[in-house]
Amino acid sequence: MRVPVSWLRTLVPDLTASADDIAAALVRVGLEVEQVHRVGHDISGVVVGEVLDVEELAGFKKPIRFCHVSVGDAVHDVVCGATNFAAGDRVAFATPGAVLPGDFRIATRQTYGHTSDGMICSAAELGLSGDPDGILVLPVDSPLGADVVELLALRDEVLDIAVTPDRGYQLSVRGVAREAASAFGLALADPGLAETPSADSDGFVVRVDAPEACDRYVARVVTGLDPAAQSPAWLQRRLTLAGMRPISLAVDVTNTVMLELGQPLHAFDLAALRGAIVVRRAAAGERLVTLDGQDRALDPGDLLITDDSGPIALAGVMGGGPTEVTAATRSLLIESAHFAPLSIARTARRHRLPSEASRRYERGVDPALAAAAAEAAVRLLVTLAGASAGVVTDVDTRAPQPILVLPAAAPGRLAGRDYAPQVVRRRLEDVGCTVAGDDPLAVTPPSWRPDLTGRAELIEEVLRLEGYDTIPVVLPTAPAGRGLSAEQRLRRKASRSVAAAGFVEVVLPPFVSPESLDALGGGMDPPRVLNPLSAQEALLRPTLLPGLLAAVARNVSRGLVDVAVYETGHVFVGPGGTAPPTPGVDGPPTAEQRAALDGALPPQPRHVGVALAGGPASWDAAVGALVELGGALGLTLQPRAVEAGPDLHHPGPYHPGRSAELLLDGGRVGLAGELHPRVCVALGLPARTCAGEANLDALVAAAAAAGPQPAPVVSHFPPASVDVALVVRRNVPAAEVEAALRKGAGELLEAVQLFDVYTGAQVGEGRRSLAYTLRLRAADRTLTDVEVLAARDSAIAEAGRRAGAVLRS
């Protein structure tokens, strides 16, 4: 809402504060004044001049005039291209050295064979709306030499206010003026309280068939309009400053009343109306060509203004073509109505037709204002267009204003400070409430404040007008808390563990393309965003890999050579469920409703993902990072090769021989390794890029469930170390051999370490030798040689049974 300060002052006559002070005061009570525009402050050196004589210069492509202009104490030679003036006219004359808007400096210059010593200004050149080709002719009594800026009041300030959805009344000069008046403790000259004529029994016939959507409909007939009448300069100037374009007198009048009072008006060409006005919902199949030329199919929810010919306007949104006011219109029917916000909001949205009117109706228009607004428009038309006021119709089915009960101490109780009862009362009266009783107060909100529906809303009015800065500052005391949950602590630890392994955390948007998932093997069915920001990336990620791999590619393309990144975040597995009926908000949802709501959500576990490329990137860094993460949480993640298909197809995007699934207690919780060469090519990644991903929620849940670890018995007796070299078939995983050694060695085994892997002629084709050091120790004694050998032999025997291992000779 753009409010010219000069306009504001007409409604608060005693308001003398500067525009900046007014803006600051409004901000303090909660209006969002985004900017104070200054207009006319950049004009100087323009004075009233009189055209002494006019000489038409011949021989040019367009009419050019050479004139003498007197400014009282001097006469200037001027060349001018406009023709809409004559000798004796008073004009706005820019003397040499004058400055016009846009830092346009006027100087003496030679043109068309003459010296031009200044410029005769058009309205547009002074920042006013008007004929851009003709100059601005001033009234004959304008004093010669007077400063035009002063004379025309060209200097003004405009407050640009962002209006929140609950404050429809602020979409009017009247509403802002009320706030300014109470902020400065001044009286408001409320134009909404103007006297209005009562309805005529023979008024224009209006029938409201949808009273739930229209509880007030005032219609005024105006006749004898002079079609040639133009909006006067002051009216055009107000509209222009408020951000609207002057169009025609009738339209300008309805707009200016809307801006001042907040009541949208609509003017129908009376001659084009057929029979009575009926306000009703649309019937199936009905259509309307709106003022913008669109032929619209109407929805049964649309509220219409109709006559015998059918729909003539989308109520509160936009009028129709056939009843539009034209240059030939001589009589009008002015509509000043109150429509239900919801109905207008839906229609405006359905037809994508936000308008100045719908914006106001959606946020709530003062239903008490309809008659006063119509009257204001009629008066302007009578004054400016020589029209006559005709019959008055007023269909009024408004419900009485509710009365709200407010304990006098309630505002203080919520603010944490006391307000004197008379302060509470005065502040409520400032916003227009009627207040009865002492304690509790019986408060009737004003008709223009449909947002004042309860105690909290009334309390807010008191608090904001008294100033939020007067509320004390007190830190609340919470009861003793339990700190972070186990899961929260474990997630932090998991993240630190990956960072400690050399990975750099990234935070990536979760939108991915189907192609990026196909490149990783496909087979995923994640939820889709219905209105995605990018049509290509409409899916919610079911895996962290597309983002991480794109981040790797981006870093590499920027010249970084050793890239290792990780992310923890939600992934979205599978589509969401169907819509349960949405519960109401009169109380908490029932258990069944709650289960239905939660059940509709797609599973969205947190994952942890890693990706690395370049330099020393290798499969084991990816697998190792996740195994280490498990270790940090106290979990043993066992890597296992995944069985590849006959075409070396592998679940996921990995190299079939250089990747692993990670098992926790036998169940898969992650995959990691080197990417398949084809994936690297498809995604533009460096060869041998590696990656991995695990279900962080599953890991954290397992770790949290484990509870406190039992302390180990730290033996102070010496260890015994024995080395064993075992020959196994090449495809037997070392992990299997190690597990067998552990089991075979029994409880004396403290640690087992693989220290050599050998393949070659000495062990035979298809075989390899794995050499381990077993460290044995007992808690209560030094082991004897016999015990050590027995454990060793048992370990070797178990490795033989389970992994086909034989002792290397």
Next chain:
Amino acid sequence: MSGPDLLAPEALERARDEALAAFTAAPTLESLAAARTAHIGDRSAVARARKAIGSLPGTEKADAGKRVNVAASAVQEAFEQRKRALEQERDQRVLLEEAVDVTVLPPRRRGARHPLTTLSERVADVFVAMGWEVAEGPEVEHEWFNFDALNFGGDHPAREMQDTLFVEPAGSGLVLRTHTSPVQVRSMLDRELPIYVICPGRVYRADALDATHSPVFAQVEGLVVDEGITMAHLRGTLDHLAVALFGSVGDGKGIRTRIRPNYFPFTEPSAEMDLQCFACRGASAQPGGEPCRVCSSEGWIEWGGCGMVNPTVLVACGIDPERYSGFAFGMGLDRTLMFRHDLHDIRDIYEGDLRFTSALGSEV
């Protein structure tokens, strides 16, 4: 030389002097070891003199013994001294030879946590230290939690304020949460009263990516529901967080916040919250103050929204508004991060360039 000759004072002095000379002359530990054999070993003059004591008459034994001991300890001491000297020489030589260029470290990847993560944890810790708890919720959320329960009516224009990303199936009511407030709803439904929770998390809006907007961003919201909770408590909490994140000024007064009336459907009264500019501490807005780039010389920076929990919301969450009141606040973590680190382009946060994270990886 016979035994008694060996014990003659002159002989012992000569033996001692020869030993000392030999040790001094030994250039290496190896030659010193040879000299030791010659002058301290069993066949050395001193050793042989000691053996000869036995053949002396009883009355002379004591004197002779004393002389031998004096000579022997002098020789031994000379040897030890030389040995120490030679060992020191050797050590110095070896240590010099083994010297490395300590500025050459083997390459090692240095990981880092994202500053958004550390900031989020930092904020959570401030509140956990006061006894609050950290609440979490899903990112694909049902509209009932994201809007309805928060007093956004079905066609309330406020729903238009937040450009929502909807999730299929169409009409399912699934959205990418537009704020972390649905976590507040879940907290009120699921937790015992009183409630003191902080809710950090990712949120989504249908905003095109530019220097100051990201369709994905991080928010943190706080919620308190208890008996006797006032707007003064809200102000106290905001000031506390401001000091915890941005420090206090030299005069001992903390950095402050201010609140201005605003509108949110889920709070009433509602307010916009501003942070006193942590760079100029508001000085730039004073007459004659130096201009400040951080706050555009306004002295304050918009930080977030807050207010007293709307009784309608309490009712939807099954809480008696006659007995309980509450406050809530929320701010952008990205925005906070940008303030703290003088960052001017939000895209840097979400682009995944590891130089960005690494540079801020020392944040805790």
